[in-house]
Amino acid sequence: MxxxxxxxxxxxxxxxxxxxxxxxxxxxxxxxxxxxxxxxxxxxxxxxxxxxxxxxxxxxxxxxxxxxxxxxxxxxxxxxxxxxxxxVLAGQLRIGALQTSGHRLPFSAWLAEFALAHPGVDISVQQLPGMQMIDLVVDGRLDCALVSPTIDRIPGLDVTPLDSEPIVLTAPLTHPLAQRESITLADLDGERFVEPPAQWAIRAMVDGLFREAGLTRRVACEVNEWTMVLDLVAAGVGLTLTPTGFDLTPSVAARVRQIPVTDLTTHRRLDLVLPQGHAATPAARRFRELVLASR
Known part of the structure; x- marks a missing residue:
């Protein structure tokens, strides 16, 4: 064969x-x-x-x-x-990354350093929903991934925590809540929201928060790109819950306000995941070593 x-x-x-x-x-x-x-x-x-x-x-x-x-x-x-x-390290590194990995982590710099140090490795990057990338690492179609998991332990995977950031409400300046210094989750009951798709880890996190609190919201618009989510919020389509580390464009920053949610202790985590033990490829293990050495 x-x-x-x-x-x-x-x-x-x-x-x-x-x-x-x-x-x-x-x-x-x-x-x-x-x-x-x-x-x-x-x-x-x-x-x-x-x-x-x-x-x-x-x-x-x-x-x-x-x-x-x-x-x-x-x-x-x-x-x-x-x-x-x-x-000599050779072969390939198939790595997944969230669209927003680079706003808190020097992902491009890590890739560049790895590529220059290991010219025999071919690198491919896929930017997909976090939960989908976890499945791809589990079944061997990705060697490792930068994800935002919703649970601490994932069977079969080694999880290396890299960063954590609070979640805040991002609201258009025209919305009444934008005038508040802080809010509670209950203040968002029944509001219109702009959200990423259900397969995204942060969407699953927000869905769980509302469900556990017995609250509802209307997902008035669902798009699979964070820049578009923020553009729509700035235009007044709805609210959204976002990590604090987003770099807002000047046009968006001038039209929105980010407000702390006082009873929301959940943070968005950014972790590197790869298969446990010898199931991890040599390239994935070497990439993790580089990431840990750079912190």
């Missing part, structure tokens, strides 16, 4: 598109199709349902996918073991 066939299979299984999988593997689509058919002949089963969009795995394909990922990870670890004997 050739590793390239397994790599092509994993790419198609994750991308669910021949076009995207071929681009990811830097081959033509006909070459990808040939590779998949060769693997199917070798395992004696069809791995994909033909003619479906998006591409769908068969039951046999679903069973093979985690084993194929494990095999590729083991092969990469074996290659790295040889490189380690020469003191």
């Amino acid at each position: 050739e590793l390239r066939h397994l790599r092509h299979f994993v790419a198609l299984g994750e991308e669910r598109s021949f076009t995207r999988a071929a681009e990811r593997e830097h081959i033509v689509q006909s070459g990808l199709s040939t590779s998949i058919r060769a693997l199917e002949r070798e395992v004696g089963a069809l791995l994909f349902v033909r003619g479906t969009r998006p591409v769908r795995l068969t039951a046999e394909g679903l069973a093979l996918l985690p084993a194929a990922r494990h095999t590729l990870d083991s092969a990469a670890a074996a290659q790295q073991a040889v490189q380690d004997a020469h003191g």
